[in-house]
Amino acid sequence: MSIRKLLCCFICNRCPDSRDTSSSVSHEAKNNKNYLKSGNGLIDWIRLGNSGVDLTGVGGRVRMIHPSELKQHNTKNDAWLAIRGRVYNITQYLPFHPGGAEELMRGAGRDATELFDKIHPWINYDSLLVKCLVGTLRVETQDIFFDANDSFPESDLLLPSSITQDRIVIRNQLTNYTTPPRKKRLLPEDDFLDALNTSLELEELSLPGYLGTLKIFKREMPPEDVPPALFYDWEQTPKHLTIAVYTGPYSNPGAYSRIAEGNLLIEVTINGWLQTIKVLLEETVQEHLRTKVCYHSGKIEITAYKAESKIWKSCGEITVGSPNKITSHKILEYKVICKKVLTHDSWMLAMAPRNGSIVLPLGHHVKVHQTIAGSEYVRSYTPVNNYWDEEIVNNADIRLAVKRYDNGILSPMLTSLNIGEFVKAAGPYGTFQLHRLKSTRIMYLLAAGTGITPMLGLITFMLTRSNPKCDYVHLLFFNKTEKDIMFHDKMIALANEDKRFNVIHILSNAGETWKGRKGRISAKLLPEIFGEHKIDYDEDTSFACVCGPKEFTFISLNILKGLGVEESFIHVFIG
Numbered sequence: 001m002s003i004r005k006l007l008c009c010f011i012c013n014r015c016p017d018s019r020d021t022s023s024s025v026s027h028e029a030k031n032n033k034n035y036l037k038s039g040n041g042l043i044d045w046i047r048l049g050n051s052g053v054d055l056t057g058v059g060g061r062v063r064m065i066h067p068s069e070l071k072q073h074n075t076k077n078d079a080w081l082a083i084r085g086r087v088y089n090i091t092q093y094l095p096f097h098p099g100g101a102e103e104l105m106r107g108a109g110r111d112a113t114e115l116f117d118k119i120h121p122w123i124n125y126d127s128l129l130v131k132c133l134v135g136t137l138r139v140e141t142q143d144i145f146f147d148a149n150d151s152f153p154e155s156d157l158l159l160p161s162s163i164t165q166d167r168i169v170i171r172n173q174l175t176n177y178t179t180p181p182r183k184k185r186l187l188p189e190d191d192f193l194d195a196l197n198t199s200l201e202l203e204e205l206s207l208p209g210y211l212g213t214l215k216i217f218k219r220e221m222p223p224e225d226v227p228p229a230l231f232y233d234w235e236q237t238p239k240h241l242t243i244a245v246y247t248g249p250y251s252n253p254g255a256y257s258r259i260a261e262g263n264l265l266i267e268v269t270i271n272g273w274l275q276t277i278k279v280l281l282e283e284t285v286q287e288h289l290r291t292k293v294c295y296h297s298g299k300i301e302i303t304a305y306k307a308e309s310k311i312w313k314s315c316g317e318i319t320v321g322s323p324n325k326i327t328s329h330k331i332l333e334y335k336v337i338c339k340k341v342l343t344h345d346s347w348m349l350a351m352a353p354r355n356g357s358i359v360l361p362l363g364h365h366v367k368v369h370q371t372i373a374g375s376e377y378v379r380s381y382t383p384v385n386n387y388w389d390e391e392i393v394n395n396a397d398i399r400l401a402v403k404r405y406d407n408g409i410l411s412p413m414l415t416s417l418n419i420g421e422f423v424k425a426a427g428p429y430g431t432f433q434l435h436r437l438k439s440t441r442i443m444y445l446l447a448a449g450t451g452i453t454p455m456l457g458l459i460t461f462m463l464t465r466s467n468p469k470c471d472y473v474h475l476l477f478f479n480k481t482e483k484d485i486m487f488h489d490k491m492i493a494l495a496n497e498d499k500r501f502n503v504i505h506i507l508s509n510a511g512e513t514w515k516g517r518k519g520r521i522s523a524k525l526l527p528e529i530f531g532e533h534k535i536d537y538d539e540d541t542s543f544a545c546v547c548g549p550k551e552f553t554f555i556s557l558n559i560l561k562g563l564g565v566e567e568s569f570i571h572v573f574i575g
């Protein structure tokens with residue numbers, strides 16, 4: 001591959017079907033206006049970034065930045081801008097910007113996401129400005145609208161753990177760890193829009209043409225500044241000890257548990273808060289634990305296997321740490337413990353944490369970090385739940401479906417990892433709010449290529465939920481060829497088993513034997529499919545999710561809107 005093409009792909013994520021932001025699928029770049037002096041080309045910029053010069057101007061310390069602070073950095077000698085919640089010092093980049101310094105200065109001192117997306121949404125700004133990152137834009141939350149229905153109904157709080165008759169069960173009193181009650185507040189429209197525009201959590205809303213018509217008051221905001229209320233309970237049989245943590249219906253908790261120095265540590269994340277529960281165990285248990293999350297009720301169940309079969313006097317001493325707002329993500333190490341082929345160019349990697357794991361809510365993702373030739377590459381992956389990977393691998397905490405992009409950088413490295421080798425990942429990331437599905441009975445999922453991974457968890461959630469029962473999950477899955485379809489057999493099996501699951505495959509480069517649909521996402525194709533399958537959109541009970549390359553996402557959104565689907569009933573997964 002030529003240097004030109006390589007560089008083109010370093011700056012651009014426009015190539016169709018390329019979701020690997022580190023990839024270098026070839027295409028011709030747009031004609032640049034030649035604003036750059038010699039010595040100010042892309043190679044020179046990369047060289048400067050690798051030279052050790054502090055491009056952040058603040059010593060590289062990343063922190064939360066208030067919009068009022070961002071506003072002050074608006075001169076050519078000191079220019080910051082924010083894109084999708086990340087704040088960059090662009091002072092040094094000004095002479096390297098191919099569109100000219102003056103143009104770039106239009107975004108200085110403010111959230112430039114919309115402006116940036118209007119001009120060149122395909123540009124890989126995150127890679128170009130990786131050495132210029134100064135922080136994340138603070139979300140203004142004090143005026144945010146809380147839904148009073150979010151508080152836990154009494155009946156759910158007192159929901160007993162499942163107790164079967166043949167078990168000897170000793171339960172303690174339900175322990176209440178209280179936090180201030182959630183409040184319902186209204187806010188002036190301007191403040192709300194401000195919060196929305198500067199919100200990292202709501203980055204998907206800044207897609208062009210999307211924010212403009214948003215029905216903002218229909219959207220519920222996560223109760224960012226209110227720590228979650230946790231309640232716990234325990235029970236035992238001679239063989240097992242089970243700790244149940246109640247987080248409230250639809251609170252979408254992430255949970256991770258482990259034994260450390262004989263104690264049981266449980267980490268719970270909810271809405272950007274992390275809380276640790278420590279159990280000084282009365283007696284010894286085995287290292288291997290089973291952690292189950294019921295997303296509907298918000299109940300987390302951790303089962304430990306006793307070293308000696310007997311009834312304990314108590315489970316031990318339980319302490320609940322103070323809730324901490326997650327402001328940065330630790331990069332953790334994972335060991336590849338199982339690797340298997342998914343398709344001709346994708347693999348499933350099952351990984352075990354080395355020391356501590358990412359606590360991942362449903363619909364959220366991790367970012368895999370890898371340093372290659374002195375530069376750090378990052379790529380988002382949504383882990384796959386074990387329904388979709390039948391092989392039981394003990395201790396596997398995260399399973400990633402990784403597609404290899406031959407011209408990419410990170411994916412060839414990841415897919416050539418061997419069992420026993422290590423990967424670094426951070427998280428949880430994402431904006432998906434499970435409580436938006438409270439009344440959903442019909443789900444439309446539009447996925448392209450590896451964009452299927454966030455949909456997998458939603459499919460199992462919707463089909464296993466009992467109240468309200470889901471009527472249909474319609475998955476429209478776009479791929480190039482038949483052999484590119486991930487989880488094909490499993491999808492056929494699920495569709496046969498559960499008639500509510502309707503999967504429609506659409507191939508852009510189908511072989512002659514393909515009997516299914518052909519084409520790409522288009523304003524013509526989608527209504528055709530919807531019509532053929534008699535898919536009726538009902539405002540109160542329908543919800544749509546989209547995940548795929550950016551162009552796919554833009555087109556899907558526009559089509560859905562054209563079909564009458566309201567923005568507040570669409571979620572876009574963006575890595």
Ligand code: HEM
Pocket residue numbers: 011029030031032033097098099100103104105106107112115116119120123124125126128129
């Ligand atoms: C938000 C304020 C920005 C404005 C107003 C702006 C404006 C422009 C304009 C007018 C062009 C020329 C487009 C053309 O010739 O067709 C351009 C090109 C370019 N800009 Fe920006 N830009 C902004 C931010 C950024 C940022 C943050 C980056 C990356 C870190 C960036 C990277 C580039 C690149 C790589 C090109 C060349 C595009 C190509 O070859 O396709 N720009 N920009």
